[in-house]
Amino acid sequence: MKATIERAVLLKSLGHVQSVVERRNTIPILSNVLLEAGDDGSLRLMATDLDLQVDERVEADVSQAGAATVPAHTFFDIVRKLPEGAQVSLEAADGKMQVNAGRARFNLQTLPRDDFPVIAEG
Numbered sequence: 001m002k003a004t005i006e007r008a009v010l011l012k013s014l015g016h017v018q019s020v021v022e023r024r025n026t027i028p029i030l031s032n033v034l035l036e037a038g039d040d041g042s043l044r045l046m047a048t049d050l051d052l053q054v055d056e057r058v059e060a061d062v063s064q065a066g067a068a069t070v071p072a073h074t075f076f077d078i079v080r081k082l083p084e085g086a087q088v089s090l091e092a093a094d095g096k097m098q099v100n101a102g103r104a105r106f107n108l109q110t111l112p113r114d115d116f117p118v119i120a121e122g
Contacts, residue, residue, distance in 0.1 A: 001035070001036075001037045001064055001065065001066030001067060001068055001090065001091070001092040001093075001097075002037070002062070002063040002064035002066075002089075002090070002091045002092075003037040003043050003060045003061065003062045003063070003064075003089075003090050004060065004061040004063075004087055004088065004089045004090070005043055005058065005059075005060040005061070005087070005088050005090070006085075006086075006087060006088070007079060007082050007083075007084065007085065007086040007087070007088050007101065008084070008085075009058050009059070009060075010043075010058065010079055010088055011076075011079050011080060013045050013056045013058045014033070014045060014072075014075065014076050014079055015076065016054060016056055017033055017045045017046065017047045017054045017055075017056055017072070018033055018047055018072040018073060018075075018076045019054070020047050020048065020049050020052050020053070020054050021033065021047050021049065021072040021073065022049060023073060028111060029069065029111050029115045029116055029117070030048065030049060030050065030117075031071055031072060031073070032047075032069035032070055032071055032072055032110075032111055032116070033045055033046065033047045033069065033070060033071075033072040033075060034046040034047070034067065034068075034069050034113065034116045035067065035068055035069070035070065035090065035092075035097075036066075036067040036113075037060065037062045037064070037065050037066055037067070037090075038062060038065055039062065039065045040062075041059060041060065041061070041062055042057045042058065042059060042060060042062070043057070043058050043059075043060035043062070043090075044056070044057050045057075045058070046116075046118075047072055048116075048117060048118075048119060050117060050119075053118070053119040066092060067092075067113040068092035068097050068110040068113060069110055069111045069112070069113060069115070069116050070097050070108045070109075070110055071108060071109070074108060075099070075108060078099055078106050078108075079099075082101045082102075082104060083101070083102060086101040086102055087101065088100070088101045089101065092110055095109065095110055096108065096109060096110060097110050
């Protein structure tokens with residue numbers, strides 16, 4: 001997965017999505033947010049606590065479609081502290097996601113996308 005997105009757009013959407021994630025969780029994947037970069041130029045952010053699921057789509061410059069899950073609160077804290085107006089580059093491969101903005105570089109551990117629970121719409 002490779003995508004670039006404006007910090008303000010990512011921060012707003014991530015703020016909504018990570019609000020359902022509890023800080024302490026007995027199931028590690030529930031502490032993560034799912035990021036899916038689509039070929040249609042959108043980035044989907046999803047989080048759940050198994051009772052409630054928040055799902056948002058935002059426009060992004062997607063150069064490679066794919067998906068990854070990263071720790072929600074850690075990712076939110078990183079994006080929040082990036083400089084305003086920054087373009088945030090996300091690149092996920094081999095169990096890690098690199099977050100780049102300007103001279104800032106962060107590496108986050110990912111969990112498999114297939115482990116992420118999706119609540120069926122109904």
